[in-house]
Amino acid sequence: MGNIKEMEDAFLEYLNEQNALREAITLIHWDLRTNIPKKGVEQRSEVVGYLSQKLHQMQVSDQMKHFIDELNGKTENEIIQKSVEECLETYEKNRKIPEAEYKEFVMLQSKSEAVWQEAREKADFSLFQPYLEKLVDFNKKFANYWGYEENIYDALLNNYEPGVTVKTLDDVFPKVRQALTDLLQKIQQSQVKPSTDLLQTTFPKKDQEALSIEVIKRMGYDFDAGRLDDTIHPFEITINLNDVRITTRYDEEDFRTAVFGIIHEAGHALYEQNINKDLEGTPLATGTSMGIHESQSLFWENFLGRNKEFWESHFELFKEHAPSYFNEVDLKDFYHAVNVVQPSLIRIEADELTYPLHIMVRYELEKALINGEIEVKDLPQLWNEKMEQYLGVKPSNDREGVLQDIHWAGGDFGYFPSYALGYMYAAQFNNKLRETVDVDEVIRSGDFSAIREWFTNHIHQYGKMKKPLEIIKDVTGEGLNPDYLIQYLTEKYKDIYKF
Amino acid sequence: MGNIKEMEDAFLEYLNEQNALREAITLIHWDLRTNIPKKGVEQRSEVVGYLSQKLHQMQVSDQMKHFIDELNGKTENEIIQKSVEECLETYEKNRKIPEAEYKEFVMLQSKSEAVWQEAREKADFSLFQPYLEKLVDFNKKFANYWGYEENIYDALLNNYEPGVTVKTLDDVFPKVRQALTDLLQKIQQSQVKPSTDLLQTTFPKKDQEALSIEVIKRMGYDFDAGRLDDTIHPFEITINLNDVRITTRYDEEDFRTAVFGIIHEAGHALYEQNINKDLEGTPLATGTSMGIHESQSLFWENFLGRNKEFWESHFELFKEHAPSYFNEVDLKDFYHAVNVVQPSLIRIEADELTYPLHIMVRYELEKALINGEIEVKDLPQLWNEKMEQYLGVKPSNDREGVLQDIHWAGGDFGYFPSYALGYMYAAQFNNKLRETVDVDEVIRSGDFSAIREWFTNHIHQYGKMKKPLEIIKDVTGEGLNPDYLIQYLTEKYKDIYKF
Known part of the structure; x- marks a missing residue:
């Protein structure tokens, strides 16, 4: 089972990389809601967009699918097995939505929040x-x-x-x-x-x-x-x-x-x-x-x-x-x-x-x-x-x-x-x-x-x-x-x- | 010159991606020096390490070399030309150092700062x-x-x-x-x-x-x-x-x-x-x-x-x-x-x-x-x-x-x-x-x-x-x-x- 061990390590490393992106994105969100000076928001939003896209790409990548196929039900490590299940759910949920539609939705979301804010004020x-x-x-x-x-x-x-x-x-x-x-x-x-x-x-x-x-x-x-x-x-x-x-x-x-x-x-x-x-x-x-x-x-x-x-x-x-x-x-x-x-x-x-x-x-x-x-x-x-x-x-x-x-x-x-x-x-x-x-x-x-x-x-x-x-x-x-x-x-x- | 225009746009997009990583890393550094609770530092350091490595990889990638070769001296856009020169300098400086040596140096740096801190106190x-x-x-x-x-x-x-x-x-x-x-x-x-x-x-x-x-x-x-x-x-x-x-x-x-x-x-x-x-x-x-x-x-x-x-x-x-x-x-x-x-x-x-x-x-x-x-x-x-x-x-x-x-x-x-x-x-x-x-x-x-x-x-x-x-x-x-x-x-x- 040497192969499984290597696959597990590679999978954990892949998760770690996603987690690094997630942690950076989360800190940016905290900063956006507590500290950021108002003129800095526009450029920062582009940064969040880019990092989120990278994270999303990793979650639905062929590489991810490969890890899931190779490990699901085969690993004896409970944390890895549960992680695989979680990744599979995210993978499937995201893969089921056509990419163009998802992009359109994300753009609509941020636009809508701004419009909602105005509508609420008025x-x-x-x-x-x-x-x-x-x-x-x-x-x-x-x-x-x-x-x-x-x-x-x-x-x-x-x-x-x-x-x-x-x-x-x-x-x-x-x-x-x-x-x-x-x-x-x-x-x-x-x-x-x-x-x-x-x-x-x-x-x-x-x-x-x-x-x-x-x-x-x-x-x-x-x-x-x-x-x-x-x-x-x-x-x-x-x-x-x-x-x-x-x-x-x-x-x-x-x-x-x-x-x-x-x-x-x-x-x-x-x-x-x-x-x-x-x-x-x-x-x-x-x-x-x-x-x-x-x-x-x-x-x-x-x-x-x-x-x-x-x-x-x-x-x-x-x-x-x-x-x-x-x-x-x-x-x-x-x-x-x-x-x-x-x-x-x-x-x-x-x-x-x-x-x-x-x-x-x-x-x-x-x-x-x-x-x-x-x-x-x-x-x-x-x-x-x-x-x-x-x-x-x-x-x-x-x-x-x-x-x-x-x-x-x-x-x-x-x-x-x-x-x-x-x-x-x-x-x-x-x-x-x-x-x-x-x-x-x-x-x-x-x-x-x-x-x-x-x-x-x-x-x-x-x-x-x-x-x-x-x-x-x-x-x-x-x-x-x-x-x-x-x-x-x-x-x-x-x-x-x-x- | 349609090709140049496309190349320029692709290059700017590539720079934007690097900039997103740089901005996230910079915010993390600010946070590390102002806000972070002490127990959070260890995991955060891994995140900085991962993001910095990604940025470094982009700076010395073959893709980057390709942009430089195709644009240097050929673009008529001054900002792009100067950016190309800057990227070339970074590319060459980093490429000249064997990767293993650079890694060793980075690890030595962070270790040394901790040792210096102790030495200074004592x-x-x-x-x-x-x-x-x-x-x-x-x-x-x-x-x-x-x-x-x-x-x-x-x-x-x-x-x-x-x-x-x-x-x-x-x-x-x-x-x-x-x-x-x-x-x-x-x-x-x-x-x-x-x-x-x-x-x-x-x-x-x-x-x-x-x-x-x-x-x-x-x-x-x-x-x-x-x-x-x-x-x-x-x-x-x-x-x-x-x-x-x-x-x-x-x-x-x-x-x-x-x-x-x-x-x-x-x-x-x-x-x-x-x-x-x-x-x-x-x-x-x-x-x-x-x-x-x-x-x-x-x-x-x-x-x-x-x-x-x-x-x-x-x-x-x-x-x-x-x-x-x-x-x-x-x-x-x-x-x-x-x-x-x-x-x-x-x-x-x-x-x-x-x-x-x-x-x-x-x-x-x-x-x-x-x-x-x-x-x-x-x-x-x-x-x-x-x-x-x-x-x-x-x-x-x-x-x-x-x-x-x-x-x-x-x-x-x-x-x-x-x-x-x-x-x-x-x-x-x-x-x-x-x-x-x-x-x-x-x-x-x-x-x-x-x-x-x-x-x-x-x-x-x-x-x-x-x-x-x-x-x-x-x-x-x-x-x-x-x-x-x-x-x-x-x-x-x-x-x-x-x-």
């Missing part, structure tokens, strides 16, 4: 409409190239959450929606009316930063393998497994944006920082799906960061960093204020109870679009109707309606459901975690390592060695189950709103 | 000696591969300052040294004893930064095409012509480090920001030599930043940003304090008068090393002797002696003279500039555009379209001439030290 959907129509058409075509069993939209879902289908979602989403709207009704009828007014005071950026850094250090975020920077739209980005960066936006009049945002991004980062380092340089060295990734960020943001025990044991830490104004604020009022439920128009500003409803609006619309059941031109009206139906609020213009998110402008359809899936996964993990870890005690101790380690053992370390549904099954012993999320939200908000 | 030259011996040997071998007319060291000088030879330097350096040691003697005998004590007060970083930003904006540094960051060892770096970044190190107990440092790096940056944008993507889109580059940084740092008129018209601006302590300081005392002449051990901390003497110590030693006239093992002693002879100070250990600079550890021989050449060029330019621009009046106006424009017209715009000696000749009508520097320093220090 709150004028009609500018964006012709681009979105083309993007939807491309997604339909691609979905057909890729193939599917039941619903064309499944082919797109598969890009973000392999194994999850329209059937999966249509099984759980209505149940979640019903439960959430019921809860929302009880909350709105409750005599308890917590207010966020008491949170409103000027909180200097540097103090918000110091507080957040202290919290994410307790979570286990490793600043020797990452950093925190300012940006407009916060994100986590993995340049390599020892360089996992997060960013945030500070609002000095509302500390929640940065503090909960940093905890959220650090949740993503903990996943990436704790992937087995043996996977570095292979396509397995990343989170296994968008949904599992989101389960990590949402766990830390909500199940820890908005937790009662957390605030009871960390209010003193908060006050050490916060303006002295908070010395007069009552802990219970504070806890209620950071958990106020209030239907609103903007997804990324939504509270944890109404958040999934925002996702369902998007899911239903994009599923219908891809299935040809509705037309792009009708989106603004349909959006507004659904918002009113699910959340009881209605956008007064397209900026706070259908134009608020960038995903569609980037050509991404099938992505949104991951946010809601991640939330359900997080609740399932939270439930399982509490069977063996005394979470309240761990929180009180101020050192959250036991929680982080549980996630590392069960999820993080595997990177893409396990598929998302395999993770869920191995960790919880069952499949996707929305009951845990419903139960969590019911208990939490019963306690707060006394219904 | 002030123990013997650790570094065996590495330096190999580095000197490699440089000798390379110099022989590249070839030279009179002195083997010329082959190395040519890498940094094409056209300048040992003969050039040996013609001017003794004269400069004599003049500087004479001046130094007079200064030391003078009754005037300015003190830097009055500069010593705590000057908050953010105020130093605000002051420096105001000054470099007046110089014309474009923050829409650049940025200023913190680092340990300050530098200017050109990611692309619209993304020219500078860095600095702040010492709150001595504002001179950052303030003069930022002016210096901004001088480099003005050069790069004002290169003709038509050169972007070609190897001509950078400063033409180390010496000309240094003339720009030194002009702004010394000829403007340490100028009497500058402080007379800008002391108010300084005091607006400086601690109130400075309100009590006398302008004349202040001006003298930032121009104190005091022989010292460390090159980068030297005053503008003794600085060239530090360069000469290095030049004489490396010239003798490459010519086999002295041995590496004798360097510490020879260094100390020369320091005592030229500057009258003697290092008490190798850290403040022969181990202070990184250049030799990086395998760079022939680089140091550029610092002194740049200084002489700066004085020549300063003299010429003043023939047509009323520099004192421009300084008083607080808007230095007229100076920046003069440099752009005469130097910046050309990038590498002109060789350094061509620039000097075109701008000043003569060759390298040390008299202007000697005259500048004589007049300035006569005025300060009253001799």
Whole structure:
């Protein structure tokens, strides 16, 4: 088997080269979103284009096909076998799209994002409409190239959450929606009316930063393998497994944006920082799906960061960093204020109870679009109707309606459901975690390592060695189950709103 | 000539691809020196290695040779012709070194820098000696591969300052040294004893930064095409012509480090920001030599930043940003304090008068090393002797002696003279500039555009379209001439030290 060994080494070397391009491209993206002076962007975009093309060429090359053919099912090295499978998927997915069409799509993507930005500023959907129509058409075509069993939209879902289908979602989403709207009704009828007014005071950026850094250090975020920077739209980005960066936006009049945002991004980062380092340089060295990734960020943001025990044991830490104004604020009022439920128009500003409803609006619309059941031109009206139906609020213009998110402008359809899936996964993990870890005690101790380690053992370390549904099954012993999320939200908000 | 046109386009495309790699590598270097978390460095180094190798392969490829053969002397496009010449030089220089030897050298370089760092910390030259011996040997071998007319060291000088030879330097350096040691003697005998004590007060970083930003904006540094960051060892770096970044190190107990440092790096940056944008993507889109580059940084740092008129018209601006302590300081005392002449051990901390003497110590030693006239093992002693002879100070250990600079550890021989050449060029330019621009009046106006424009017209715009000696000749009508520097320093220090 000397030949296999040589082939394996050559394959790993080929992966390393791709990884070098990926790492350079990723650093450029980080820089584009944090540092780059505005005049430098144009030339930099050409550079990204060139490097991405090189990477793409390697992924679909005959050389790659040769490695796959020679190694698939023949190597005894598990990391190599899984890498081969991953490469095969990428190879096939890309090979199925005619090169000319893919190029056209990539050009349309970047053009569309710019047009979307303008349309959003002007709150004028009609500018964006012709681009979105083309993007939807491309997604339909691609979905057909890729193939599917039941619903064309499944082919797109598969890009973000392999194994999850329209059937999966249509099984759980209505149940979640019903439960959430019921809860929302009880909350709105409750005599308890917590207010966020008491949170409103000027909180200097540097103090918000110091507080957040202290919290994410307790979570286990490793600043020797990452950093925190300012940006407009916060994100986590993995340049390599020892360089996992997060960013945030500070609002000095509302500390929640940065503090909960940093905890959220650090949740993503903990996943990436704790992937087995043996996977570095292979396509397995990343989170296994968008949904599992989101389960990590949402766990830390909500199940820890908005937790009662957390605030009871960390209010003193908060006050050490916060303006002295908070010395007069009552802990219970504070806890209620950071958990106020209030239907609103903007997804990324939504509270944890109404958040999934925002996702369902998007899911239903994009599923219908891809299935040809509705037309792009009708989106603004349909959006507004659904918002009113699910959340009881209605956008007064397209900026706070259908134009608020960038995903569609980037050509991404099938992505949104991951946010809601991640939330359900997080609740399932939270439930399982509490069977063996005394979470309240761990929180009180101020050192959250036991929680982080549980996630590392069960999820993080595997990177893409396990598929998302395999993770869920191995960790919880069952499949996707929305009951845990419903139960969590019911208990939490019963306690707060006394219904 | 249809074929030529196609060939030209293909060549420009090939250059663009190389430029994409260069831009990615450059951004990685910037990141390595400003941002990267320490655990991320190891993997990142592999990435740089891979991308650099790809770039190198393109520079010496048969494809490149083909472009050169088909276009050299045949294209009528001047930018393409000059690019071809530049590529030919790189091609030949790299092709002359056997690949195995070059690889060995690259590995030795990075190893040596790490060893040098340790040796420097421990002030123990013997650790570094065996590495330096190999580095000197490699440089000798390379110099022989590249070839030279009179002195083997010329082959190395040519890498940094094409056209300048040992003969050039040996013609001017003794004269400069004599003049500087004479001046130094007079200064030391003078009754005037300015003190830097009055500069010593705590000057908050953010105020130093605000002051420096105001000054470099007046110089014309474009923050829409650049940025200023913190680092340990300050530098200017050109990611692309619209993304020219500078860095600095702040010492709150001595504002001179950052303030003069930022002016210096901004001088480099003005050069790069004002290169003709038509050169972007070609190897001509950078400063033409180390010496000309240094003339720009030194002009702004010394000829403007340490100028009497500058402080007379800008002391108010300084005091607006400086601690109130400075309100009590006398302008004349202040001006003298930032121009104190005091022989010292460390090159980068030297005053503008003794600085060239530090360069000469290095030049004489490396010239003798490459010519086999002295041995590496004798360097510490020879260094100390020369320091005592030229500057009258003697290092008490190798850290403040022969181990202070990184250049030799990086395998760079022939680089140091550029610092002194740049200084002489700066004085020549300063003299010429003043023939047509009323520099004192421009300084008083607080808007230095007229100076920046003069440099752009005469130097910046050309990038590498002109060789350094061509620039000097075109701008000043003569060759390298040390008299202007000697005259500048004589007049300035006569005025300060009253001799």
